[in-house]
Amino acid sequence: MSGTVTIFFETPQGLREVGAKIGASVMETAVMNNVSGIEAECGGACICATCHVYTDKVPQELLQPMSSEEDDMLDMATAERRSTSRLSCQLRVTAELENTVFIIPESQF
Amino acid sequence: MSAPIVIIGASHGGVQLAASLRQLGCEDKIILYSAEDVLPYHRPPLSKAFLSGEKDLDQILLRGPAFYEDHGIDLRLSDPVTSIDLTTRRLAARSGVQNFSRLILATGSKARELKAPGSDLQNIFTLRSLGDVLRLKQAMLDARDIVIIGGGFIGLEFASTAAKLGKNVTVIEARERLLMRALPASVGDFLRDYHAGHNVQFHFNANFAEFEGADGKLHAIRLADGTRIKADMALVGIGGEADLALLAPLGLNMIAGGIEVDEFGRTSIEDVYALGDVAASANMLVNEPMRLESVQNAVDQAKAVAAHMLGQDAPAPVVPWFWTDQYDLKVQMAGLSRPGAVQTIRGDVEGNAFSVLETMDGRLVALFSINRAADHMAARRLIAEGAPLDMNLAADASVPLMKAVAKP
Ligand SMILES: Cc1cc2nc3c(=O)[nH]c(=O)nc-3n(C[C@H](O)[C@H](O)[C@H](O)COP(=O)(O)OP(=O)(O)OC[C@H]3O[C@@H](n4cnc5c(N)ncnc54)[C@H](O)[C@@H]3O)c2cc1C
Ligand code: FES
Numbered sequence: 001m002s003g004t005v006t007i008f009f010e011t012p013q014g015l016r017e018v019g020a021k022i023g024a025s026v027m028e029t030a031v032m033n034n035v036s037g038i039e040a041e042c043g044g045a046c047i048c049a050t051c052h053v054y055t056d057k058v059p060q061e062l063l064q065p066m067s068s069e070e071d072d073m074l075d076m077a078t079a080e081r082r083s084t085s086r087l088s089c090q091l092r093v094t095a096e097l098e099n100t101v102f103i104i105p106e107s108q109f
Numbered sequence: 110m111s112a113p114i115v116i117i118g119a120s121h122g123g124v125q126l127a128a129s130l131r132q133l134g135c136e137d138k139i140i141l142y143s144a145e146d147v148l149p150y151h152r153p154p155l156s157k158a159f160l161s162g163e164k165d166l167d168q169i170l171l172r173g174p175a176f177y178e179d180h181g182i183d184l185r186l187s188d189p190v191t192s193i194d195l196t197t198r199r200l201a202a203r204s205g206v207q208n209f210s211r212l213i214l215a216t217g218s219k220a221r222e223l224k225a226p227g228s229d230l231q232n233i234f235t236l237r238s239l240g241d242v243l244r245l246k247q248a249m250l251d252a253r254d255i256v257i258i259g260g261g262f263i264g265l266e267f268a269s270t271a272a273k274l275g276k277n278v279t280v281i282e283a284r285e286r287l288l289m290r291a292l293p294a295s296v297g298d299f300l301r302d303y304h305a306g307h308n309v310q311f312h313f314n315a316n317f318a319e320f321e322g323a324d325g326k327l328h329a330i331r332l333a334d335g336t337r338i339k340a341d342m343a344l345v346g347i348g349g350e351a352d353l354a355l356l357a358p359l360g361l362n363m364i365a366g367g368i369e370v371d372e373f374g375r376t377s378i379e380d381v382y383a384l385g386d387v388a389a390s391a392n393m394l395v396n397e398p399m400r401l402e403s404v405q406n407a408v409d410q411a412k413a414v415a416a417h418m419l420g421q422d423a424p425a426p427v428v429p430w431f432w433t434d435q436y437d438l439k440v441q442m443a444g445l446s447r448p449g450a451v452q453t454i455r456g457d458v459e460g461n462a463f464s465v466l467e468t469m470d471g472r473l474v475a476l477f478s479i480n481r482a483a484d485h486m487a488a489r490r491l492i493a494e495g496a497p498l499d500m501n502l503a504a505d506a507s508v509p510l511m512k513a514v515a516k517p
Contacts, residue, residue: 024168032173041408043151043169044158047432047441047482069439072483076490 005098009035010057012106020093026102027051027089037104044089046070049077051088054103060084062096079105111137112198112208113183114418117190117355118215119143120152122385122407124171126213129415131180137210139182142202144189147239148174153404155242156266157434160249161273166239195359195378211380211418214356214368215411218349218386218402223258227320230327232342236263237349245344252276252342256330258317260287262433264346265300269435272307279310279338281317281330291442293452293465296477300435303461307436312336349402351387365389367400372426373417374410382418384410393426394445394474394492403431428492430485443488444475456481456506463506464488471497471515487511 004019009030018033020026030038030051042048046069055063063086070090074081088102114130116123119141127141143149149171158164177184185204193200199208220235222228232252234245249255255271257264260282271278287297301311316333320343331337351367362369362377367389374382374390385407389398392406409427416423431442438461446467456463464478464485472495476488487510491498502513 021167028168031170032167034173034175034179041404042432043153043171043404045153045432045434046439047430047485049486069480069482072481072486075483076486 003095005093005095007093007097007099008101009037010101010103011035011037012109015101020097022093022095024093025089026053026091026093027087029093030088030102030104035104037108038088039108040089042089046073046087046090049073049087050108052077052079052105052108053086053088053091054082054105055084055086055091056082056103057101058097059100062094062100063091066090079107112210113138113140114211114213115139115200115207115209116141116213116215117200118217118385118387119145119149119184119186120215120217120385120407121171121404122217122411123213123215124149125408125411126215126384126415127182128172128176128180129412130418131182133415133419133421135415135419140207140209141177141182141184142188142190143184143186145238145240146187148172148186149184150239151404152237153432155239156236156263156270159239160236160242160246160267161270190355193355193359195381211382213374213414214376214381214383214387215385215407216352216355216387217407218400219352220345221348221350223317223345223347225317225319227322227327230320230322231325232327233320233345234343235345236267245342248342249276250274254339255279255342255344256281256338256340257344257346258330259283259346259348260311261346261348262288262291264344265304265435266433267344267346268304268309269307272304272309273436277310277339278308279312279340280304281312281315281332281338283315283317285313291446292477293446293467295452295454295458295465296440296479299458299479300438300440303436303438312338349386351389351400353387356387363389364398365400367398369398370410372413373423374414375417382414384414392429392445394429395447401429403429405430426493428489430489439478439480439482441478441482441485442475443478443485444473444492446475446477450474453500453504455484455504455510464510466498466503468498468500468503471500473498473503476510481506484510 009016020029039050220237321329368383450467453466462480467475497515499515
């Protein structure tokens with residue numbers, strides 16, 4: 001649970017590069033680095049769906065499997081649900097995520 | 110240039126207000142006073158993942174350190190406001206005197222204290238702030254026998270963390286069941302049984318009498334009926350009350366234990382707003398002022414205040430929601446429990462996945478779910494829409510709740 005990797009957030013303003021602490025969640029990484037569009041009202045309790053991201057550009061096998069709870073919440077997120085939709089508070093940063101890109105839905109701005 | 114907007118209290122409500130003001134285009138100077146010495150953080154994890162050590166402070170910050178500077182929010186940590194003069198529109202804080210154009214009170218609530226013989230012994234705690242957790246954490250880890258006074262949400266979350274650590278945990282509750290005002294009896298009893306399954310002991314209808322100890326150390330607590338329960342640590346979780354010390358002399362209308370506000374967060378005095386735990390207002394479900402102690406309430410009130418301050422349309426009213434995590438249970442609440450509502454169970458109580466619906470005139474007013482997030486999310490919509498339900502469908506857990514709306 002030490003070390004950092006570089007990950008990217010794609011926002012309507014462009015690409016943001018941030019240092020992500022291994023072991024933290026992708027949501028926490030966005031908040032710590034002042035990336036807008038991830039409101040995270042519930043702080044990672046998986047009950048607000050304001051941390052929705054698209055993971056089109058991330059190899060899916062690098063992401064933790066989706067719980068049924070996350071699945072249920074995504075159905076109700078404000079931005080359109082896609083096959084690559086995830087709640088970023090449920091995704092842990094691992095060394096393998098180096099240089100991956102998470103897309104923040106436009107409607108979250 | 111006009112005087113700054115001043116917000117007192119930098120937690121869920123105050124920080125959201127500052128963020129929303131900037132998001133909506135406010136260019137005034139904003140000063141955000143905090144009595145605490147750390148960057149504003151999420152409070153719920155204090156009795157959950159932060160208490161257990163799964164998350165550290167960096168992981169529970171409301172916003173990253175750069176946020177305040179980037180948005181021109183003058184966050185003043187360790188700077189409690191000590192007095193306010195509404196006529197001259199000035200206040201005194203530790204850092205000095207400050208004038209303001211508009212004042213927002215977001216001072217939240219504080220833990221109610223238990224004044225009883227022995228309460229000055231060591232190892233008796235309340236849990237409200239990060240500082241509280243840092244004070245009690247080691248005592249929790251070192252303790253063998255922990256007594257929790259008050260079977261509310263914070264007490265029960267603490268109980269689940271302590272029980273998972275293998276402590277002997279006893280919960281003392283003054284009433285006959287858990288969370289009688291907030292939860293239907295079936296959910297309160299379910300939680301009791303679930304805790305009992307993790308070796309948590311309960312004393313209901315219990316009147317607390319005193320803390321016992323020697324040499325400043327806590328040894329036990331005693332109930333009015335003479336029962337003595339061994340304890341080397343006690344957590345007092347008997348509820349929160351609005352933190353009004355600073356605000357009581359201001360002459361604002363008070364009601365229901367808080368500052369009376371309307372749907373825009375306006376108090377009885379012009380240019381003074383209140384929001385979050387400290388404010389009492391009617392909401393979309395209950396047409397009389399009440400205080401709601403929840404993140405959702407603080408955040409949504411802050412959004413409404415920001416819109417009003419900037420002369421913009423108020424956001425649509427939001428159905429109150431709340432959650433609590435205990436063991437592996439996700440307990441979620443939408444709406445507010447109402448006396449006289451009809452209760453219907455949906456799902457599998459034995460399998461720890463069920464919801465209790467509360468309806469009035471066939472319309473959903475509240476839903477309490479255990480490990481059924483889809484029901485919770487559907488309920489938020491159904492309550493807002495006020496759509497009548499087909500109760501046969503609603504009681505059938507194999508039918509998505511969204512599909513249980515009655516056909517006209
Ligand atoms: C342990 C715990 C667990 C919780 N769990 C949940 C949960 O799971 N879900 C949920 O929805 N809600 C939960 N809550 C409730 C939720 O945290 C509160 O409703 C919410 O924090 C209210 O936000 P607020 O901004 O109104 O006030 P608060 O969070 O109470 O913050 C008020 C702030 O104002 C500061 N302040 C007070 N007076 C002054 C002054 N004179 N000068 C400067 N600063 C001052 C205080 O120090 C404090 O930092 C929990 C609360 C606690 C304590
Ligand atoms: S932060 Fe609320 S669901 Fe992810």
